[in-house]
Amino acid sequence: MKIAVIGGGAAGLTAAGSAKGAKPIIFEHTDKIGKKIYITGKGRCNFTNVCDSQTFLQNVVTNAPFLRSALSCFTPDDAVALLNANGCKTKVERGRRAFPRSDKASDVTKALHRYAESNGAEIRLYHDIKEIVPNNGGFTVKYIGGEESFDRVIMCTGGMSYPVTGSDGSAFALIKKLGHTVVSPSPSLVELYTQEDLSAAEGLTLKNVTLRADGIKPVFGDMMITDNGISGPIALTLSAYAARRACPYRVHMDLKPAMTVGELDDRLLRDFGLVLNKQVKNALDALLPKAFIPFVLKTWGVQSSRQVNSVTKNERRSLAELIKSFALTIVGNAGFDHAVVTSGGVDVKQVNPKTMESRLVRGLYFAGEVLDVDALTGGYNFHIALATGYAAGTFAAKEQGQNI
Ligand SMILES: Cc1cc2nc3c(=O)[nH]c(=O)nc-3n(C[C@H](O)[C@H](O)[C@H](O)COP(=O)(O)OP(=O)(O)OC[C@H]3O[C@@H](n4cnc5c(N)ncnc54)[C@H](O)[C@@H]3O)c2cc1C
Structure with missing residues (x-):
């Protein structure tokens, strides 16, 4: 034969x-x-x-x-x-x-x-x-x-x-x-490109976070910020499940998956209570990685120079919601030249x-x-x-x- x-x-x-x-x-x-x-x-x-x-x-x-x-x-x-x-x-x-x-x-x-x-x-x-x-x-x-x-x-x-x-x-x-x-x-198992420019935090690893996208089982673990978007274990996993999805599509990142929105709001209330006279940009260090704070503040829409004691209950709640569901828009990926698998x-x-x-x-x-x-x-x-x-x-x- x-x-x-x-x-x-x-x-x-x-x-x-x-x-x-x-x-x-x-x-x-x-x-x-x-x-x-x-x-x-x-x-x-x-x-x-x-x-x-x-x-x-x-x-x-x-x-x-x-x-x-x-x-x-x-x-x-x-x-x-x-x-x-x-x-x-x-x-x-x-x-x-x-x-x-x-x-x-x-x-x-x-x-x-x-x-x-x-x-x-x-x-x-x-x-x-x-x-x-x-x-x-x-x-x-x-x-x-x-x-x-x-x-x-x-x-x-x-x-x-x-x-x-x-x-x-x-x-x-x-x-x-x-x-x-x-x-x-x-391309699958590949870096995902985001519409949002995250390059100022390039190299940052976000540990123990969850990524969610419609119709895909949430993925939990570590993720890396790159020059063009996101990579690292859970971003690669998401890229595999979403490999056939047309861009753009939205993903939501939960930066504190162990807490509910209510629990996170309580935590913010406690943290803010300790720094009432500081500016909000200096009030989140204990909760979030320093390099990622500017992105959260920008999306939150509250002036980063405002004093913590001026933040309203509704604004604090919306911050908790944002940290639990930080939206990113996936606009592409690094392509076959960098994809682990097809x-x-x-x-x-x-x-x-x-x-x-x-x-x-x-x-x-x-x-x-x-x-x-x-x-x-x-x-x-x-x-x-x-x-x-x-x-x-x-x-x-x-x-x-x-x-x-
Ligand atoms: C960077 C990277 C890291 C990886 N790491 C892992 C890992 O750690 N663990 C894991 O499980 N998987 C990993 N993978 C995936 C894994 O390597 C592949 O899935 C696997 O090797 C595929 O083997 P294959 O024989 O099917 O295909 P290939 O290895 O792609 O072999 C196909 C062969 O066919 C030849 N060929 C194509 N067309 C023709 C033609 N017309 N005539 C003659 N020859 C032709 C090609 O030259 C090639 O040699 C990784 C992949 C990459 C790119």
Whole structure:
């Protein structure tokens, strides 16, 4: 059985390694395999999350049910075992995040490379696949300067994030030509740009705050103010849930989620009582980070030079309401060049969730970020590439008729 694996990332290497008994050839259009792996997890590669399947699925943002079968056949423990068996020792850190013990993403690449090679995979670099033509139950795979025939093709061409790594989305055109629907790709896990200019507080981390947007579960944790807007854990999470939302849209930040508006009003009353003769701009230091106070005061609308003892009950209440629901308008994001992952891709309704085989073209398979699946940070996205790669490789190598 001749199998073409298009794309030499985590999904492609895993698919090639698990296509047992076949002769996989990996076609990769850049100069190296696993280019994205090197920058994954800030160069440390958080390759999986050793949680139970329910927790894993809760961290999948798009099309979690589609992944159920692949994740049960290739669990986080299987990912750890695969790397260990191929010479990469591993460790688990806070939040059950698994890393190579060396803290070097290159060790993950080496292990996946070894796994693919142990199955006799051949790697062809600088091969940009331009067209895939189904014929007589097989495929002609065309690249610049040549073409070759295969029994099966596994598309592991990734999404569109960090295109410098080779995941430039160019393969979506040939996937569409094969009759597949591609759900419009959008950047996810990405810095969000705000209409409000927050740059004076650039670098500030707001700890233990909540972000809310209509139709999205509130997210609680830390957030960072950037030159152009907001980033950090909860802003990235929000960017994933809102990846397909048209801009502009409003989000509301609760700077004191542990208190109700009434409790916060009481707290303000107590705090103000201690500084009655000060200006309001000097009365909030105990409650809010210094760098963020000017934004709150500007939106509150009470002159920052006014004396605290002149603040009315209604004004104080409106300040409490503002701190509990500080509005920001999201007008865009940092784009694919800076997005950790792509939301969108091959419509999973057209793919068999057990085998990863196309429901439209027999013998064509998909794995990894090319699919319309994406998850939050924590090792989930990389694991999805491994698990779907494993399923696609395993089933593509089976004889016709076994894979449905
Ligand atoms: C900065 C950053 C940090 C990340 N950190 C984490 C993390 O810590 N944990 C985590 O779980 N996930 C992380 N991710 C996401 C994770 O790395 C990816 O989801 C995963 O690597 C995707 O693997 P893949 O094999 O599906 O796709 P890719 O790695 O994108 O591989 C696709 C390959 O296909 C090749 N290709 C594309 N088109 C063609 C063509 N026409 N012909 C030939 N070859 C082609 C590309 O060159 C590329 O090598 C991170 C991503 C980024 C960008």
